[in-house]
Amino acid sequence: MTTLEVAGLHKHYGDHHALDGIDLTVRPGEVYGLLGPNGAGKTTLMKVVLGLQRPTSGTIRLFGLPYDRSLLAQVGALVEVPGLWQHLDAVAHLRVHARLRGVAERWIDDVLDQVRLADVRHRAVGKYSLGMRWRLGIAVALLVRPRFIILDEPTNGLDPVGIREMRELIRTLAGAGTTIMVSSHQLGEIAQVCDRVGVLVAGKTRYEGPVDGLAVDGDLEAGFFRIIDSVGGGVR
């Protein structure tokens, strides 16, 4: 059984083909990296998987089952920006999501510890740094103890310490059996945390496989750019 299986996925906005036949497979328990230049379709793919966008065509299977929104009850996600309410504190945020998702409020303390926000749990989010906001967004995603977590550029705005903590968190979650899909522009980060990667360029899957398989003579960046250059830089 796969955690996520995408086949021939298209998403068109008029003449623009944001996804132009994506195929990829995420296996249970792995950390899957989604790479690609801006506009490659990474965020659109995540949105389609999360039901935030409707696909034009193609199929998605979640947890081995035909796609159904009810399966999203086992998914946690953070896409584009953490959607936070400025005047609420972390606990109030998590309480809202816990009640909506039907999970025990006692789990709130666990996730706050996980993302290292326990000390500022009662501070209004408007006073949080960018990194703290991202960590709270991830805490919301973790709240349901999901089988599958989708993180869109989770190291955006984080300082080096925050990036390292994020890497450790991803690894810890993966070690506990959670499947993770993470997109990033930072090849080095992907290389350190991911088991396999998919490279999207111009809405198509150009590579899928182990991180090492992407490298050319051990150089990950060279391999990445070779793929992008092979399709004219991925500019559409």
Add this chain to the structure above:
Amino acid sequence: MTSTTDTHTVGTRDRPPVRTVIGTELSRLRHGFLAWYTVFAPVVIAIPLYLGSLFSPEGASGQTWQSFSRVTLEFWGVLIPMTAGLAATLSVRADHDAWRMLLSYAVPRWRYFVGKFGALSVLSLISSTILAVVLTAGAALNGTLGSATGMILAAAYLPWLAGLASTALALLVAVCWGFGPGITVGVAGLLCGALTADKVFWYVIPVAWPMRVILPIAGIGPNGIVLPEGSPLANPDAIPVALGLSVALAAALLLLGGRHMSRKEI
């Protein structure tokens, strides 16, 4: 992190009852501007109007309560749709970024729309109750509490019912088209309440319904002036019509809004 394998059951996950969704909406709204607005709008309107009535010619002739209640309810009639537009728009705007998270859940999306409508209705009900308290205080100060109680309760709660359609309409517009159009519903309500509630076609203008209900209750025209003897505007038959229309339209708009949310792409 604790083991994930024991917590993957779907069960009631992502299936909050509507009352829970309303509760989460209220828990967010109670910290912001709308909470203050809900509590203080009736007070801020009524106190100056009471003082104005006290020192007006009507006040000097012992008609303070009559003057105070008329002018307060005149304001209230146009404020209900204006508040509906403002509250719906601010509430939707506050969720702008959060939709990505909320709509990625398996929660049936129509519940977000109904929950938001429910929460806004609760806030306006609280506001109406505070208005009733303020009016009661005004009546008590003038020794007319006994005879005014029925009118006060009717004037506080029946326009609230008549305003439910305005809330649903403003909410749908704000969800579909955003801030400007949502506020426009409120401004249109303010103008229509004052300009069209006394017209024969009042029933086709939902935002005028709260004011139309107030007219026979308070015995005033939309300009706050006492209705002449035998005025058709004083006929209370319009009240159940307005209330029925409001509830029916609100229900229809909730269906539309729920459907829109279910198809919404972000």
